[in-house]
Amino acid sequence: MLSSCLNPSCNASFRYLYDGRIFTVERFVTSPDGLNTERIIEHYWLCGPCSRSMKVVVENGAPTAAPIHTERTTASGVDAPRQCLVG
Numbered sequence: 001m002l003s004s005c006l007n008p009s010c011n012a013s014f015r016y017l018y019d020g021r022i023f024t025v026e027r028f029v030t031s032p033d034g035l036n037t038e039r040i041i042e043h044y045w046l047c048g049p050c051s052r053s054m055k056v057v058v059e060n061g062a063p064t065a066a067p068i069h070t071e072r073t074t075a076s077g078v079d080a081p082r083q084c085l086v087g
C-alpha cells in the first residue's frame with residue numbers, strides 16, 4: 001500500500017514520512033452472505049508533487065488518485081509528521 005505513490009503514472013517510492021501525504025481510507029466490506037460487515041482501514045501515499053495536485057478517492061470500491069478539483073468521496077488526509085524512516 002505504502003511502498004509507492006498511488007498515482008499510477010508516478011514511480012516515486014515511499015521513503016520518508018515528511019515527503020508527500022498519507023491518506024487513510026476507511027471501507028466497509030460485507031461478507032458474501034450479507035450478515036457481517038467488516039471495517040477495513042487502509043493507508044495510501046501520494047508523493048510530494050502528486051499530493052499538491054491529487055487526492056485519494058474511492059471509485060467502485062478501489063482507492064485511486066484523482067485530481068484535487070473533482071468532487072468525489074474524499075479520504076481523510078493525515079499530515080505526515082516531520083520524521084525520517086530508519087533503514
Ligand SMILES: [Zn+2]
Pocket residue numbers: 005006007010011012046047048049050051
Ligand atoms: Zn507521485
